[in-house]
Amino acid sequence: MFRLFLFLKKYHYFLLFIALQFIAFLFIYQFMSYQRSLVFSGFQNFTGNIYSKISNVKMYFRLRSINDSLLAENVRLRELVYAVPKIDRPDSFVKDTQNNIKFKLKFAYVVNNTINRKNNIIVLNRGKLDGIHNQMGVITDKGIVGIVTHTSDHFALVMSVLSEEFRVSAKIVESGEIGSLSWDGKSPENMVLKDIPNQVKVLRKHQVVVGPYSRFFPENTPVGIIKDFNISSNNSLIEVKVKLHNKIRNLQSVYLIDNMKALEQAELEKNADEK
């Protein structure tokens, strides 16, 4: 204590100087924005790095919710896209777009997924309580995935495009030719487009999309590109090998498409069959 007192007595002048300078610089820091910004920018390189690392980690935990919100927005935008009528003539006049909302979309995450069976299935994390019902089409941004076949309260079972029962009408974009797309059970990357007439010019890398007759998918939903083709045995039809855009084994999130007018279409077709 006494030593401290001696120390203070000896250096009180210098200590007072330091104290007053400290107060002055405190004021400078507190009130002078330019000087303060300099102090900050000095620390900023240091703290900024740390904060950006922390926020990267935080971001990682928030990815799911960010993804959810993005998917929800995509659903809304896709509905709008599907609602826009095809205008053939630029001077044509669209009366009412409300009636055009033919497709309602929802999104879901893939829970389980098979690719090695004859009839492959995909399980989604949404069910009846989320408004999912049978016969909804399932797509991703890249292409078609399947059709909902069973639903429970919280899950939905999807018949994958990699099923031998699966059929969808498909169209080659460049030639406009329409055929029936199915899976031959061989490779999970390829499907087969049948019923293409012999005289149609088919080339590799041509795009294949969903045709106009599908009840489950909007027209022009992408499917894949032509990988290979061969003339089948009876010589009048071509079998086209289509490479899917989607990698079914890596699916994470999908959109479910509810065709509002599917029931109407189905009833009409049924009536036509009966007659």
Added chain:
Amino acid sequence: MKSNTFIIILNLLIILLLQIFIINNILIFNRIHPYLYMLSILMVPAGYNRNLVMVLAFAIGFIIDIFSFTYGMHAAASVLLAFVRYYALNFLHEFDEEDKKRLVGFKLLGSRVYLIYLLSLTFFHHLLLFIIEAGGMRDFHRTIFSVILSVIFSCFLMIIYELAILFKRSDLQ
């Protein structure tokens, strides 16, 4: 001693008024900022309590700060000035008991020593002031240039002030 205190306070008031209302508005060539108010610290007799002088310097600097919206800058520079002044006085002059009671000025130190005293201490003051103002060592050439020019102008002002006002009252010393 008492009359000295009176002179110091009177001069302090005059100097502050001059500084705040006239000299603060002077800016020559966009570089040179002369200051006069250091004189009120520099003229305090060597015998005064050095701690008190330093606190006084802080107060004076802060008053200038308040009026020029530079909170803390002048206070810091003035405290440095008061701190260095104690050592400078002891270095420049041998004080006897009689000298310690007299105001520091031309009469006490002699014109050559007093000029060195003014220039060196004003330099310390301005150096810290301008460095803080520039925000550190960046652009240091420019800073040191304005420091040197401002020191010359400030000393010029202080000498004029001293010759004009202080010496008329020199009989009070």
